[in-house]
Amino acid sequence: MLNRRHIRIKVMQTLYSMQQNDSDRLEGGEKFLFNSIENIQDLYLLMLTSLIEIQRKEEDFLALSQKKHLATSQERNPNRKLVDNQVLKALAESISVSNAIDERAVNHWHVNDNYIQILINEIKQSELYEEYMNSGLFTFKEDRDFIWRVFTEIIAPNEKLYDFFEDTKLTWLDDLPLVNTMIQKQLKQLTEDDLQILVPRLYKDFDDKDFARQLYRKTLLNAGELNKEFVDKTPNWDSDRIAEIDTIILRMAICEMLKFSSIPVKVTINEYLEIAKEYSTPKSSIFINGILDNISKAYQADNKLNKIGKGLL
Structure with a gap:
């Protein structure tokens, strides 16, 4: 279900939360990260x-x-097309879905059935x-x-x-x-x-889960070193003027360039530019693009990019 961009977003959110709370506890942040990722499964099941x-x-x-004592003819012989819908019946009878609901203890609609109404x-x-x-x-096609x-x-x-999801879990x-998108794809197929x-x-494979852990750890543990990499490249910018989320995005992007040998530099830059467009200020993507482009060059x-494989630079 998860793609690499969403994993990056989850790591970014975790690092931002830690920075806001002035925390550098590796274990606590990692627990928050993986709880946040695992909660995506609950949201999927709820939807x-x-x-x-x-x-x-x-x-x-x-x-x-x-x-009803005085039921109308329509009430005695209702149109059952909705409740007999073949897709809805398949969902209700899915062992995979029912097992996941039991395993994750997802019962939100039983307590908040007004939203279903x-x-x-x-x-x-x-x-x-x-x-x-x-x-x-x-x-079947119509159903x-x-x-x-x-x-x-x-x-x-x-x-x-x-509103309900925001009140339940902000990250949802x-x-x-x-x-x-996942549910739409499944229904269509x-x-x-x-x-x-x-x-x-939740993860396509073990590598994706390990990527989340390593990106989080390496960015957090090397924060000071990573900051120097871009602060030195922005002489006209006081570090206090750079948006907090931008500093985190820059740290993560530089961390990927230096410490993830199998990820192409172009992929790294493009991914973090898209994240900046969605989560930071309107001008952030231009600012970040300029810094990352200069740093990568x-x-x-200086032969600092230890990339394995062709086309990774």
Whole structure:
């Protein structure tokens, strides 16, 4: 699920939090880092199971409506197209999902089911729902495309969910795009012959987890040395004038250049420029690009870049 850029962001957030709290405790920061990464799995499960809870809550609503003493004809014979949706049923029956929920003890919707009702109300008020319920079609493709659009257009951008996630875990807001993209991809790939939904691994492989640990440790433990590398290259900038987040980004980027032999310099610079655009000031990416470009050229001229493999410089 995680890509290298998001790992870099998590390390950056950890280092920034430590700097704000004036902490240099290696173990405490590392614990925070990996808890923050592991919590992405909880967010993924919450977003995915919002669909399961919508189906479950609507099923309960239809059952209660049928039991009314003076139930209308429509209530006695409701349109069950939503609750019988093949994708929603596959999600509800997924052993991989249910095992992950149990393992991670994810029960947020049981305590905060009002958010599920908010989603149901918004779905029912949409033209998308009206078209789906009255189309007269009962195909897998229609079921899948409807759920994909519900997730993409109603659930993923829902502001009330954003508020809930921000109040629950602040770092989740930065994780939402990653999680939502993963779920959209999974929903889109479902076929009538393969409705299996598997919870993805958090890391693609062991190397990615080790990359997170090493980037965090090497940046933190070599902070003084790394600061000198860019402070000397910015004579017209007082170090106090450089944004805190920019100093962290520069440290991490220089650390990668010097201490990660398998990562191409161009990849390092491009990754941190994109992070700066998203997390720092409007002019930061230009400032950081200039510094990293000059530093990389100086390192290359002085043979300081110990890169292994072709095309890594």
